[in-house]
Amino acid sequence: MKGLSRILAILGKEFIQMLRDRLTFGMMVGIPVMQLLLFGYAINTDPRHLPTLVEMGDNGPASRAILQAMETSDYFDLIGTVASGAAVENAMRDGEAVFIVTIPPGFERALARGERPQILLDVDATDPVAAGAGSSAFPTIVQQALAPLLGEMAPPVETIIHRRYNPAGRTALNIVPGLLGIILTMTMAMMTSMALTREAERGTLEALLSTPTRPHEVMIGKITPYVVAGFIQVAIMLAGARFLFSVPFLGSPPAFLIAVSLFILVNLALGFLFSTVARSQMQAMQLTFFAFLPSILLSGFMFPFAAMPHWAQMIGQAIPATHFIRAVRAIMLKGAGLDHVWPQIWPLMIIFAVIATVAMLRYRQTLD
Amino acid sequence: MSEALAIDVSGLSKSFGGTKVVDGFDMQVPPGKIYGFLGPNGSGKTTTIRMMCGLLRPDEGGGTALGLDILRQSREIKARVGYMTQRFSLYGDLTVRENLTFMARLHALPKVRDVVEQALETYDLAPRAKQLAANLSGGWKQRLALAAASLHEPGLLLLDEPTAGVDPKARRDFWDRIRRLARQGVTVLVSTHYMDEAVQCDNITFIAYGRKLIDAPASEIPDRIGLKTIRIEGQGLQPVYDALEHAEGVDQIARFGAALHVSGRDESALDAAIACYRDQDGLTVTTAKTGLEEAFIWLMTGAEDNFR
Numbered sequence A: 001m002k003g004l005s006r007i008l009a010i011l012g013k014e015f016i017q018m019l020r021d022r023l024t025f026g027m028m029v030g031i032p033v034m035q036l037l038l039f040g041y042a043i044n045t046d047p048r049h050l051p052t053l054v055e056m057g058d059n060g061p062a063s064r065a066i067l068q069a070m071e072t073s074d075y076f077d078l079i080g081t082v083a084s085g086a087a088v089e090n091a092m093r094d095g096e097a098v099f100i101v102t103i104p105p106g107f108e109r110a111l112a113r114g115e116r117p118q119i120l121l122d123v124d125a126t127d128p129v130a131a132g133a134g135s136s137a138f139p140t141i142v143q144q145a146l147a148p149l150l151g152e153m154a155p156p157v158e159t160i161i162h163r164r165y166n167p168a169g170r171t172a173l174n175i176v177p178g179l180l181g182i183i184l185t186m187t188m189a190m191m192t193s194m195a196l197t198r199e200a201e202r203g204t205l206e207a208l209l210s211t212p213t214r215p216h217e218v219m220i221g222k223i224t225p226y227v228v229a230g231f232i233q234v235a236i237m238l239a240g241a242r243f244l245f246s247v248p249f250l251g252s253p254p255a256f257l258i259a260v261s262l263f264i265l266v267n268l269a270l271g272f273l274f275s276t277v278a279r280s281q282m283q284a285m286q287l288t289f290f291a292f293l294p295s296i297l298l299s300g301f302m303f304p305f306a307a308m309p310h311w312a313q314m315i316g317q318a319i320p321a322t323h324f325i326r327a328v329r330a331i332m333l334k335g336a337g338l339d340h341v342w343p344q345i346w347p348l349m350i351i352f353a354v355i356a357t358v359a360m361l362r363y364r365q366t367l368d
Numbered sequence B: 001m002s003e004a005l006a007i008d009v010s011g012l013s014k015s016f017g018g019t020k021v022v023d024g025f026d027m028q029v030p031p032g033k034i035y036g037f038l039g040p041n042g043s044g045k046t047t048t049i050r051m052m053c054g055l056l057r058p059d060e061g062g063g064t065a066l067g068l069d070i071l072r073q074s075r076e077i078k079a080r081v082g083y084m085t086q087r088f089s090l091y092g093d094l095t096v097r098e099n100l101t102f103m104a105r106l107h108a109l110p111k112v113r114d115v116v117e118q119a120l121e122t123y124d125l126a127p128r129a130k131q132l133a134a135n136l137s138g139g140w141k142q143r144l145a146l147a148a149a150s151l152h153e154p155g156l157l158l159l160d161e162p163t164a165g166v167d168p169k170a171r172r173d174f175w176d177r178i179r180r181l182a183r184q185g186v187t188v189l190v191s192t193h194y195m196d197e198a199v200q201c202d203n204i205t206f207i208a209y210g211r212k213l214i215d216a217p218a219s220e221i222p223d224r225i226g227l228k229t230i231r232i233e234g235q236g237l238q239p240v241y242d243a244l245e246h247a248e249g250v251d252q253i254a255r256f257g258a259a260l261h262v263s264g265r266d267e268s269a270l271d272a273a274i275a276c277y278r279d280q281d282g283l284t285v286t287t288a289k290t291g292l293e294e295a296f297i298w299l300m301t302g303a304e305d306n307f308r
Helices: A002-020 A022-042 A061-072 A086-093 A107-112 A128-150 A171-202 A204-209 A215-243 A253-277 A281-297 A310-317 A320-334 A338-366 B045-052 B074-080 B096-106 B112-122 B138-149 B168-183 B218-225 B237-245 B267-277 B292-307
Strands: A050-056 A076-081 A099-103 A118-124 A158-164 B007-016 B019-029 B034-038 B060-065 B081-084 B156-159 B187-191 B203-208 B211-216 B228-234 B252-256 B259-264 B283-288
Touching: A002 A022, A022 A281, A022 A310, A050 A061, A050 A086, A050 A128, A061 A076, A061 A099, A061 A107, A061 A128, A086 A099, A086 A118, A086 A320, A099 A128, A118 A128, A128 A158, A128 A171, A171 A204, A171 A215, A171 A253, A171 A281, A171 A320, A204 A215, A215 A253, A215 A338, A253 A281, A253 A320, A253 A338, A310 A320, A320 A338, B007 B045, B019 B045, B019 B060, B019 B203, B019 B211, B034 B045, B034 B168, B045 B187, B074 B081, B081 B138, B096 B112, B096 B138, B112 B138, B138 B156, B138 B168, B156 B168, B168 B187, B203 B218, B203 B292, B211 B218, B211 B292, B218 B292, B228 B237, B228 B267, B237 B252, B237 B259, B237 B267, B252 B292, B259 B267, B259 B292, B267 B283
Parallel strands: A050 A076, A050 A099, A118 A158, B034 B187, B034 B203, B081 B156, B156 B187
Antiparallel strands: A099 A118, B007 B019, B007 B060, B203 B211, B228 B259, B228 B283, B252 B259
16 A cells, blocks of 8 residues: 555656656647648658649640540649750759650651550659659550540550669669758757757856857857768768668769758757757757657658648748758759759758747847 | 955846846955855845856846956956856866866967966866866865866956855865965955855855845854844753743744754843743853854844845
8 A cells, every 4th residue: 555655656746747847748749649640641652643744746636635634643743844855854853843744746646547656754763652653553544545535456555654763663762862861850950959958957058158258159169060970970871872772873962062061050050949949958859859750751751742732741841851852862863963953952041041040049048 | 446346236136037036236345355145045146146257137237347347348257257156067078187178278278288287286186187077076076166267367256155065174175275366366255055164254245035134244243133142051952942932032042053042132131031041950051152153044034024
């Protein structure tokens, strides 16, 4: 009986402490709710409505029937047309489209003559999961679209599927560059927020500030080592990608360096912001974890971005990892240069500016 | 005149979240003196000290430390004032020497290496130079903290309960060092809860609930309060305590070791109250000098009534 009363005493105390630490309690409630909503509504492993461009070499009833059928299939969202040649290449490299359908000139005539003309589907195969379903459904869709026009006969067209960037469909090619974004998000934000919170928690910040040291000197001095650590992580990841998983590096190294530096800065600023909110290292870690979840789930790292509903994509756009992962995949796998990844660079700049401003404002307030 | 004072502040006030922690605080400290800063826990000592060394900006009031404006010249003050925090605020995962080197470099001192070696020597820390600060005992930690706070040869040292939780020998040693610094011309403001330390100060400032209650040399304080004290020694003091606790003429009663100190402002009423014990067997009743401790307990009790 005495044992029970002691257990109840400890149990009661634990509940009081749990409820007092509002941040921890918020996490305990917030994380399951967030996970539930994200996994339930936002994440879709069977991606549909992927952006598709059409290179119209011919425009007749058969071509229109094919496009119509593609649209109805839900796999493809026809977002526009594209001129032939370099434009196709660029649209794919910029990530504008996942699919590009090419209907060659003279398609209708060749079809009418029974010459089995070719119809080409270019696929951005960097994410084999995202592109897989649409690519494999494509021949059947074309077949069925043409059936009412030509009747049931031997396949009237030859569908050619061109899996770009990742012909073997290896998931590692997609995962490894994405992992770069995830690792940096996790470690950079967590390390800086903990390092900054540690000084306040242990009381060492007071001694530091009682010297003529200026606040920005504290910041720069404390954060720079983690920038170095970030680059070391990147180097390790790149070496691993190359030598363990044979992930190519086709694009521009300067563009890569710019994207990585910017992304490290964004995460340091995020860590800095967390440190102004958290009162202990424990809380700093929890906050990082809270920010880390959406980065995994909504950034396109694990689940295809295009497959998410519109609202989830909007949230995803606000997550730095989304832009960084896109940029790094484009640079490493598609051979993109700075001009191609610019659409990912400027959002990172804006996100950085916003986070850094809020963090600085809060830092000034908490200094007293 | 204010040029000559090491600390000259007036009307200092600071509130946190609507609670006034320091309220209209004045203090003048001449150079080269050791001033004691006393008051119950939470009376605003730490906040006041922080305002004086430029870490906190007062809501109202102002003044100078070492002739520098505490509102506008906080960086210059930080360069010339040494502040030892209540809680150990050096890095436990750095060695003694690394900690000192770090602080010396934050002060941008020339010849950091020489300064650190000198400090290790002066504070007898040399044998422990390679030890991690976290592994030092309480007394050694405080000694390291004092060494770190005086590396840049500050003209003013602000010590916030530097000897809390330190053994008596280490406390004595610590005070020897403070007096040595004062002899060299350093002004020291030190907060403490120990009476044996308070009496060593040239002057004592007592604050409670953010307000200054008394500011006088240690020897004058009991007289100023006007409390008479009678000491009762002997066996079986508990009944005496119980009887006198609420007796007329007794304002305060406290145990001092094996004796009772009974105090009151009205001498004749106090005498009347204890008269029956004068001839009791086994009890010795003597007139005692009112000590600092009685004086402060008296002040604290009064402050509670006035401000709570």
